[in-house]
Amino acid sequence: MASLHSKYADFERLREQAIALRREGLSLRQIRDRLKIHNNDILGRLVQGEPPPDWTKRPNAKDDLRAKARELRLKGLTYDQIQVELGCSKSSISLWVRDLPKPERRDTAEQAKLAARKRWDHELAVRDEKRQQTKADAAAEVGAMSDRELFLLGVGLYWAEGTKDKPYDRRETVIFVNSDVGMIQVYLAWLDLLGVERDRVRYRVMIHESADTEAAEQYWADQVRADVSTFQRTTLKKHNPKTVRKNVGETYRGCLVIRVAQGAELYRRIEGWWYGIVGAAARTE
Numbered sequence: 001m002a003s004l005h006s007k008y009a010d011f012e013r014l015r016e017q018a019i020a021l022r023r024e025g026l027s028l029r030q031i032r033d034r035l036k037i038h039n040n041d042i043l044g045r046l047v048q049g050e051p052p053p054d055w056t057k058r059p060n061a062k063d064d065l066r067a068k069a070r071e072l073r074l075k076g077l078t079y080d081q082i083q084v085e086l087g088c089s090k091s092s093i094s095l096w097v098r099d100l101p102k103p104e105r106r107d108t109a110e111q112a113k114l115a116a117r118k119r120w121d122h123e124l125a126v127r128d129e130k131r132q133q134t135k136a137d138a139a140a141e142v143g144a145m146s147d148r149e150l151f152l153l154g155v156g157l158y159w160a161e162g163t164k165d166k167p168y169d170r171r172e173t174v175i176f177v178n179s180d181v182g183m184i185q186v187y188l189a190w191l192d193l194l195g196v197e198r199d200r201v202r203y204r205v206m207i208h209e210s211a212d213t214e215a216a217e218q219y220w221a222d223q224v225r226a227d228v229s230t231f232q233r234t235t236l237k238k239h240n241p242k243t244v245r246k247n248v249g250e251t252y253r254g255c256l257v258i259r260v261a262q263g264a265e266l267y268r269r270i271e272g273w274w275y276g277i278v279g280a281a282a283r284t285e
Helices: 002-023 027-036 038-047 061-074 079-086 090-097 108-142 147-161 181-193 212-226 265-281
Strands: 172-180 201-208 235-237 253-259
Touching: 002 090, 027 079, 038 079, 038 172, 061 079, 090 235, 147 172, 147 181, 147 265, 172 181, 172 265, 181 253, 201 212, 212 235, 212 253
Parallel strands: 201 235
Antiparallel strands: 172 253, 201 253
């Protein structure tokens, strides 16, 4: 009887020590080494009821799967559909979502529509990937551009998008208007190539009156690396209530108007360059 009491007393003493160490944040292995207890069953009994410290808890890789499975179940997916999405067993799925309500059974026609929709979404993704790859391959084909290539490109760019002199409207001014950032960048690079000083370049935003003009002004100032305070007064376009505009939202920033001050002589040269290109092209026929 005395021996039994002694063993119980030793166990309680060890348990007090083990619990104290557990509360200090030690792992089971550290407690085992500290108390020289190499029986895992006894060690488990000594710390029974004491939660392990957070640092010893290993992240459960299945926690994310479980959360995703429950999310899909609440969206009405079947076990088979969840299995396809997550790649885990149906037995695990059953354990994770068994407390959730069963989805309503869809008729065959609706299931067919959903399957067709999923196939079409996949087809669109494949097409978009091919589309983006084609664009990337084409961009790589351009390579480096010589000064002459930029010169000719700039002339054609201006003649397509810039203001032009007309017999009925004499205005030999160099004004370029566009909403495409790439076009603006190429045009400014062309002006630099021509030796046009940046202090001769004037900027102005042209945008619908219902848009966020301040945000648009700052956006274009950032694109051309200029102080927005140097911009000329923004031109506001009146909104026609009969017109349904598609250029709306946060991405709509209007157009940037770029004018070269004292540009009459430059305009005449641009027009001459353009007709020189036209004549050269005609001679190649």
